[in-house]
Structure formats: C-alpha cells, structure tokens
Amino acid sequence: QGAIAFKDVHFAYDPERAILKGISFDVPAGKTVAIVGPSGAGKSTISRLLYRFYDIQGGSITIDGQDVREVTQTSLRKVIGMVPQDTVLFNDTIAYNIRYGRPSATEEEVQAAADIAQIGTFIQTLPDGYETKVGERGLKLSGGEKQRVAIARTILKAPPILILDEATSALDTTTEHEIQSALDVVSKNRTTLVIAHRLSTVINADEIIVLRHGTIAERGSHADLLSQNGLYASMW
Ligand code: ADP
Numbered sequence: 001q002g003a004i005a006f007k008d009v010h011f012a013y014d015p016e017r018a019i020l021k022g023i024s025f026d027v028p029a030g031k032t033v034a035i036v037g038p039s040g041a042g043k044s045t046i047s048r049l050l051y052r053f054y055d056i057q058g059g060s061i062t063i064d065g066q067d068v069r070e071v072t073q074t075s076l077r078k079v080i081g082m083v084p085q086d087t088v089l090f091n092d093t094i095a096y097n098i099r100y101g102r103p104s105a106t107e108e109e110v111q112a113a114a115d116i117a118q119i120g121t122f123i124q125t126l127p128d129g130y131e132t133k134v135g136e137r138g139l140k141l142s143g144g145e146k147q148r149v150a151i152a153r154t155i156l157k158a159p160p161i162l163i164l165d166e167a168t169s170a171l172d173t174t175t176e177h178e179i180q181s182a183l184d185v186v187s188k189n190r191t192t193l194v195i196a197h198r199l200s201t202v203i204n205a206d207e208i209i210v211l212r213h214g215t216i217a218e219r220g221s222h223a224d225l226l227s228q229n230g231l232y233a234s235m236w
C-alpha cells in the first residue's frame with residue numbers, strides 16, 4: 001500500500017517560469033526514493049505537490065492508482081506523514097508535540113516513538129527555551145532536534161507514506177547521523193520519498209533521482225550513478 005506515481009508532471013508557481021517540466025517517476029509500495037539535485041532544482045516542490053499544498057498544471061500524481069486530486073485533504077494527510085524542513089512546535093512539552101494529532105496515544109507509545117527518533121531523554125522539557133510556569137527554562141532545540149520531533153510524530157502516526165524534506169538549515173554531522181538512523185527505522189517497509197539536501201542520506205535509497213532545471217537528469221542506485229560519472233558523481 002502507498003505506491004506513488006508521478007506521470008509527466010508540470011508545475012509553475014509563476015506561469016512565466018516552469019519549475020517542473022514533465023517529471024515521471026514511481027515509488028513502489030514500501031520502497032525509498034530520494035530526490036537530489038542543485039538548490040532551486042524543484043526538489044521540495046515535488047513534496048509539496050504530493051501533499052497537495054499546490055495543484056499540478058499538467059500530468060498526474062497518483063497514490064495506489066488514485067489521482068490525488070480526487071482524494072480529500074483529510075484522507076491524504078492520513079496516508080502521508082510529512083516531516084517538513086522546518087517544524088514549528090507548540091509551546092508545550094516535546095511529548096505533547098509528539099502526541100499532537102494522536103490524543104489516544106499512550107505515554108508508552110509516545111516514549112517509544114521518541115526513543116526511536118533519539119529524543120527520548122528530554123520529552124518532558126519545553127522546546128525553544130520557552131519559560132515554564134515554575135520559571136525553569138526549556139531546551140533550545142536545534143533544527144535537527146526539531147526535525148526529530150516531527151519524525152517521532154510521524155512514527156506515532158505510522159502512515160503508509162512518509163515524505164522527509166531534509167532541513168537545509170545548518171545541521172552538524174552528529175544530528176545528520178541521528179536523523180539518518182531515525183529515518184532508517186521509520187522508513188522500513190514504508191513508501192518513502194526523501195527530499196535530500198545533502199548526499200549522505202541517499203546512499204541506501206532504492207532509487208535516486210537527480211533533478212536539474214525541473215527535469216530528471218539521471219536516475220538509478222547510488223552505485224549505478226557513481227559509475228555513470230555524471231552530475232551525481234560530480235556532486236560527491
Ligand atoms: P529545491 O528544493 O530543489 O531547492 P524548490 O522546489 O524549493 O527547489 O524551488 C524550486 C524553484 O521554485 C526555486 O527557484 C524557488 O525559488 C522557486 N519557488 C519555491 N517556492 C516558491 C513559491 N512558493 N513561490 C514562487 N517560487 C517558488
């Protein structure tokens with residue numbers, strides 16, 4: 001369940017300037033596809049179109065054969081777990097933020113999701129240094145930690161499709177590894193689309209799509225693409 005198909009997808013924010021110029025690719029159910037490419041190539045736009053923040057202007061996007069335009073926003077959000085680039089957190093505990101949208105989740109389930117996302121040790125603190133009632137200061141979360149809160153929320157929600165739009169904001173190597181290991185767990189047996197802004201997270205993807213100027217320049221596994229000695233290989 002959760003097979004994604006983009007067929008000849010065209011999209012422009014501004015009619016004068018095409019962003020996606022006929023993009024076709026499949027993410028078979030349970031597989032992971034990573035989109036890479038230079039900044040501005042249209043990578044994040046792909047995730048926004050799948051989640052229907054915007055509607056496409058040509059071609060089709062289907063999930064299990066059904067056009068996303070025929071699916072209500074509510075059902076789409078049940079099927080797709082989106083880990084956005086920038087996660088805005090509520091001024092409440094990290095546990096509350098993880099549980100958001102899943103009021104029936106037990107404390108054990110919230111803790112387990114937090115442990116997988118490797119934020120399990122501080123879920124009772126407040127994000128972003130908000131003042132607590134007793135005047136204690138919460139944690140100032142890094143971009144990577146905020147993204148792990150979103151990953152934990154997605155683990156709890158357990159949707160068949162996961163979109164991970166990697167934060168472009170400066171992440172240190174440690175958080176990058178932590179995000180990768182959380183992602184490995186959450187993407188297992190789940191259809192996963194990774195919008196990759198750095199390369200280390202794409203190596204294990206079933207297929208890597210290299211986007212350039214709104215078209216697919218190269219596609220294949222990490223090993224295939226390296227041996228092609230093209231754009232992907234030059235990015236390393
Ligand atoms: P990438 O993720 O590959 O860096 P994006 O998909 O974010 O690229 O953006 C592709 C192009 O679309 C960029 O030139 C960007 O400036 C433009 N763009 C992105 N979002 C918007 C928007 N909301 N309105 C207008 N242009 C946008």
Ligand code: ADP
Pocket residue numbers: 077078088089090100101102150153157
């Ligand atoms: P669901 O309840 O199925 O998770 P929603 O449409 O309520 O879906 O929200 C989608 C995602 O957007 C949530 O999982 C959450 O990550 C985020 N979100 C929604 N509203 C807010 C908000 N006001 N502040 C921060 N994040 C939010």
